[in-house]
Amino acid sequence: MLTLINDKRMYVSLLSKFQQMKISMQFLECIDEQLTRQYLAITGCKITKAWYGLQIPHEHQPVISYGETSTMVLGLTMPQHTLEATIAWRSKSGRIYRISDEDIDCNDLECYFMTPSEKIMQRWGQMPDKSLLFWEGLTMDFKISYAEKDQGLKCSAYFFECVNRPISNYFEKSTGIKVDHNIKVSQIISPYEKGEVSSIGLSLSVMNFAFPVKLCWRSRSAAIYTPSDEDFDCSDVEFWLEDLQPAYYMKQINLYKDTPQLPFALKNLNYQLTVNLIQTDCRMEMVLKKGMAQREVELLERIYSFIDSYNDNSEKKHRKYGVVHNANGYLDQNRENLLHLEIDIGSVGPDFFKKLFKLFNDMDAFESVTVD
Amino acid sequence: MKNPLKKTGRLGIVLMLVFGLFLSSCKKEIYPSLKKDLLGYQGSNPIVQDVIAELKKPQHNELLRRLGQHGSINWNDPKILLTTSFPDGLSMRFYSADSNYFDARINAQTKAIQLLDRTQLQTEAAKANAQMQQASIAKAKQMGRKTTSNTDPNWPLCNQPGAEGMCQQTIDAELEIRDPFYDLDLSNREQVYSFVQTKLFYGDFFAYFSLALRNRGYERYVYGAKWINRREVKTREEIIFDLWNAYAETIYGWNYLKLPQTVMPKMKILWVEPGSTCCPAPQKPVGGGGGAIPDPLSERDRLLVERLIAEDDAEDAFLATKPICYGTGRTGNVKFNGTIEHWLIQFDYVTTVAGGVREYSIPTAGSSGIRAGYADIANTITGDMFEIKSVKTGQGAAFSDIVNYVSLAGRFCPPPSSGTWRLGMGYTTRYLKYPGDLGSVLMVWSPAPGVVLYNKIAASNSPVPVPVLLPDNLAQKIKDFIKSLTIAPVDLERKITQFLRNNPDVRNYIKAAAAALIIATLAEDFLTGGGGIFNDAASFNLARIMWRVASTI
Numbered sequence: 001m002l003t004l005i006n007d008k009r010m011y012v013s014l015l016s017k018f019q020q021m022k023i024s025m026q027f028l029e030c031i032d033e034q035l036t037r038q039y040l041a042i043t044g045c046k047i048t049k050a051w052y053g054l055q056i057p058h059e060h061q062p063v064i065s066y067g068e069t070s071t072m073v074l075g076l077t078m079p080q081h082t083l084e085a086t087i088a089w090r091s092k093s094g095r096i097y098r099i100s101d102e103d104i105d106c107n108d109l110e111c112y113f114m115t116p117s118e119k120i121m122q123r124w125g126q127m128p129d130k131s132l133l134f135w136e137g138l139t140m141d142f143k144i145s146y147a148e149k150d151q152g153l154k155c156s157a158y159f160f161e162c163v164n165r166p167i168s169n170y171f172e173k174s175t176g177i178k179v180d181h182n183i184k185v186s187q188i189i190s191p192y193e194k195g196e197v198s199s200i201g202l203s204l205s206v207m208n209f210a211f212p213v214k215l216c217w218r219s220r221s222a223a224i225y226t227p228s229d230e231d232f233d234c235s236d237v238e239f240w241l242e243d244l245q246p247a248y249y250m251k252q253i254n255l256y257k258d259t260p261q262l263p264f265a266l267k268n269l270n271y272q273l274t275v276n277l278i279q280t281d282c283r284m285e286m287v288l289k290k291g292m293a294q295r296e297v298e299l300l301e302r303i304y305s306f307i308d309s310y311n312d313n314s315e316k317k318h319r320k321y322g323v324v325h326n327a328n329g330y331l332d333q334n335r336e337n338l339l340h341l342e343i344d345i346g347s348v349g350p351d352f353f354k355k356l357f358k359l360f361n362d363m364d365a366f367e368s369v370t371v372d
Numbered sequence: 373m374k375n376p377l378k379k380t381g382r383l384g385i386v387l388m389l390v391f392g393l394f395l396s397s398c399k400k401e402i403y404p405s406l407k408k409d410l411l412g413y414q415g416s417n418p419i420v421q422d423v424i425a426e427l428k429k430p431q432h433n434e435l436l437r438r439l440g441q442h443g444s445i446n447w448n449d450p451k452i453l454l455t456t457s458f459p460d461g462l463s464m465r466f467y468s469a470d471s472n473y474f475d476a477r478i479n480a481q482t483k484a485i486q487l488l489d490r491t492q493l494q495t496e497a498a499k500a501n502a503q504m505q506q507a508s509i510a511k512a513k514q515m516g517r518k519t520t521s522n523t524d525p526n527w528p529l530c531n532q533p534g535a536e537g538m539c540q541q542t543i544d545a546e547l548e549i550r551d552p553f554y555d556l557d558l559s560n561r562e563q564v565y566s567f568v569q570t571k572l573f574y575g576d577f578f579a580y581f582s583l584a585l586r587n588r589g590y591e592r593y594v595y596g597a598k599w600i601n602r603r604e605v606k607t608r609e610e611i612i613f614d615l616w617n618a619y620a621e622t623i624y625g626w627n628y629l630k631l632p633q634t635v636m637p638k639m640k641i642l643w644v645e646p647g648s649t650c651c652p653a654p655q656k657p658v659g660g661g662g663g664a665i666p667d668p669l670s671e672r673d674r675l676l677v678e679r680l681i682a683e684d685d686a687e688d689a690f691l692a693t694k695p696i697c698y699g700t701g702r703t704g705n706v707k708f709n710g711t712i713e714h715w716l717i718q719f720d721y722v723t724t725v726a727g728g729v730r731e732y733s734i735p736t737a738g739s740s741g742i743r744a745g746y747a748d749i750a751n752t753i754t755g756d757m758f759e760i761k762s763v764k765t766g767q768g769a770a771f772s773d774i775v776n777y778v779s780l781a782g783r784f785c786p787p788p789s790s791g792t793w794r795l796g797m798g799y800t801t802r803y804l805k806y807p808g809d810l811g812s813v814l815m816v817w818s819p820a821p822g823v824v825l826y827n828k829i830a831a832s833n834s835p836v837p838v839p840v841l842l843p844d845n846l847a848q849k850i851k852d853f854i855k856s857l858t859i860a861p862v863d864l865e866r867k868i869t870q871f872l873r874n875n876p877d878v879r880n881y882i883k884a885a886a887a888a889l890i891i892a893t894l895a896e897d898f899l900t901g902g903g904g905i906f907n908d909a910a911s912f913n914l915a916r917i918m919w920r921v922a923s924t925i
Contacts, residue, residue, distance in 0.1 A: 205827060315733075
């Protein structure tokens with residue numbers, strides 16, 4: 001099972017190498033066990049990717065203070081946002097534990113999240129996956145930081161939490177195009193205009209093509225809200241989009257559909273295969289047959305092993321068939337029988353997919369596989 | 373009688389005083405408004421108040437003036453830094469309206485405050501980096517003479533299949549007293565079994581090399597970067613000879629293979645320009661005499677072709693040795709969404725930045741944790757590594773991948789010339805012409821260390837002039853030529869050289885164009901439904917050959 005600190009050795013190494021700080025495996029194990037338990041209870045979310053969880057800041061050393069209650073500031077990466085997290089610990093015995101201590105009694109050490117609040121963690125654990133603003137690719141903190149650094153726009157995550165659902169619905173109704181992982185807001189951009197009807201620019205990415213659109217809002221109470229406001233009543237504000245260009249979005253969506261994605265046909269597969277689009281960052285949604293969800297680890301190991309052997313074979317011939325750069329699979333948060341597989345296909349061609357789809361057939365574990 | 377001179381003198385003194393007062397009032401008029409704007413802080417944070425009090429001191433007037441050029445300071449939201457560059461306390465970073473900043477370093481014990489603006493910080497960082505690099509190079513030289521073994525218990529990966537022995541670096545002690553390469557024959561391909569001239573950039577005068585040498589049962593790799601004139605056509609042996617002789621002058625190379633000056637390796641010069649005084653007893657190259665069919669290539673071009681083929685052969689030979697970490701010029705299927713974008717970005721990088729390779733293999737970094745994973749871009753000189761993702765895939769996945777790659781490369785791969793693999797830095801934002809769509813530009817930028825994101829934007833929204841593709845008439849010549857190659861895709865170097873000789877307009881245009889434009893022009897044909905050559909994996913290599921030939925002849 002994935003936890004908040006999955007690769008503890010990497011943690012030790014990175015802190016030592018890049019921040020010249022020592023942290024012990026024993027300390028990490030103690031806090032990981034306790035914090036993971038609390039995180040799961042608070043958010044109700046499973047940890048589906050190894051890179052979710054507690055992160056070391058890469059720009060500077062983590063801020064640590066020691067005392068009766070000691071604290072360390074790290075990043076908490078959730079699927080759609082990275083929050084600043086203050087980890088606090090104290091001991092029943094009164095001993096002040098340092099992060100480099102190796103003789104730690106885990107029963108003596110109590111660790112908990114000082115920040116963010118449970119309410120905030122719960123909110124970010126329940127964000128809709130297929131929406132315009134929130135997705136794991138560009139987390140909200142990244143978009144906010146980019147807006148501030150490069151556009152001089154101060155924005156709050158809360159404001160855009162309010163924005164997300166209404167404009168996702170507005171987009172679908174206005175364009176007739178369903179929001180999925182190929183259609184996302186990638187940046188908040190200027191100009192910001194404040195008034196009875198306020199507006200700010202958004203960069204809408206459709207199949208990697210950026211279209212500028214205008215996000216507009218006004219309040220029912222006549223209060224004027226700015227994008228940096230926090231903790232106001234979302235239901236007081238009406239949001240909508242302007243400058244939408246559905247015809248151009250459809251052109252981008254259909255750009256690759258005119259070209260046959262795979263120059264072969266596979267007959268008599270024991271699962272339903274749908275290939276909508278093959279991309280260098282290839283995503284597959286695989287519905288598992290009954291009873292297969294419990295065999296997730298075994299199934300993924302078989303797929304990874306196949307990728308290894310494909311690469312090995314290609315390496316023997318000077319990478320003649322290309323190589324897969326990496327892959328990652330995980331069970332869906334909400335649907336237990338849905339397996340996600342993400343492959344950085346690197347330089348492989350159709351031959352890889354032909355063999356992969358045959359492997360899926362041999363595994364006899366899937367009801368359907370959709371490549372999108 | 374009153375002395376008029378005395379009166380004039382008094383008047384002069386009065387005037388000087390008035391002028392002095394005027395000057396001082398001018399100063400007061402400038403600085404108070406500047407300070408008021410800059411130092412306006414309404415909050416109650418005592419440390420911020422201390423910083424402002426420090427900034428008000430006369431010795432910081434120059435700093436205050438420089439900060440004034442960046443607008444007002446945001447005093448309410450300082451970034452707290454604990455850095456190794458100031459270990460005695462904490463730094464507070466204050467940003468100005470244009471995202472510039474200055475740091476206030478507060479000594480934890482003495483409470484003394486030191487103020488440094490961005491330029492001063494950058495100068496300080498540059499000095500520290502230079503010192504670190506010197507130390508790193510010195511350490512690399514030292515390491516090259518010793519037996520080292522990685523016994524770090526945190527890295528059991530060293531024992532994983534495929535990585536055996538990679539955590540151990542053993543240099544035979546015999547090297548200390550006797551150089552086993554003193555009688556190396558540089559023209560012997562058994563002994564110099566790999567020669568890779570990785571890149572040519574920075575105008576005409578830069579190249580990065582690696583040699584794999586074998587002699588008396590010893591094997592060694594030599595890496596080096598050297599200024600050379602790439603317009604000089606030389607044989608493989610001549611270049612190796614130059615590199616070897618100039619080895620002490622290489623910019624980054626390690627010296628553990630340096631020969632004593634008195635020892636001259638055996639060298640056989642194949643052929644030189646008529647009239648050259650550089651080398652004794654030149655020999656004509658084989659072929660081209662008697663009743664042989666005349667080759668339409670000139671002698672100079674023939675040498676160029678031989679060199680290109682030799683380099684490709686050497687690269688193939690190098691790959692055949694299965695080094696544990698390496699990059700290639702091969703690529704994937706252009707029909708898949710994202711491949712062209714990766715091509716453009718990688719081709720642009722590897723042809724314009726010294727030491728760049730693409731698809732760099734790193735042991736145990738793959739999905740299973742057993743076999744290799746592959747970084748999109750690695751720089752074997754600077755140690756920068758980058759992962760490329762589309763903006764919708766995003767920085768999260770890219771950052772996760774690249775941290776893993778850098779960390780494992782540090783364990784398993786030969787170090788870069790700088791000494792350490794790192795998250796890629798210094799990638800400047802680029803706007804590349806996007807093939808197949810006249811109204812689009814590919815915007816490429818690095819939002820975080822090691823991460824390169826791309827997004828297509830409308831040409832009308834591009835903040836810089838949009839690069840153009842080759843003019844239609846020239847592009848058509850290239851496309852027709854490439855289609856002809858698909859009929860018999862052999863002897864590419866010779867055919868491309870001949871084509872570019874016969875079409876100087878194409879050659880001159882390619883020379884002046886940005887590297888990525890060649891890929892874009894060729895890919896245009898596929899995307900507009902005109903061709904099919906890009907369905908095979910040789911196309912990237914083909915464009916690369918065309919770039920190399922055009923840049924050389």
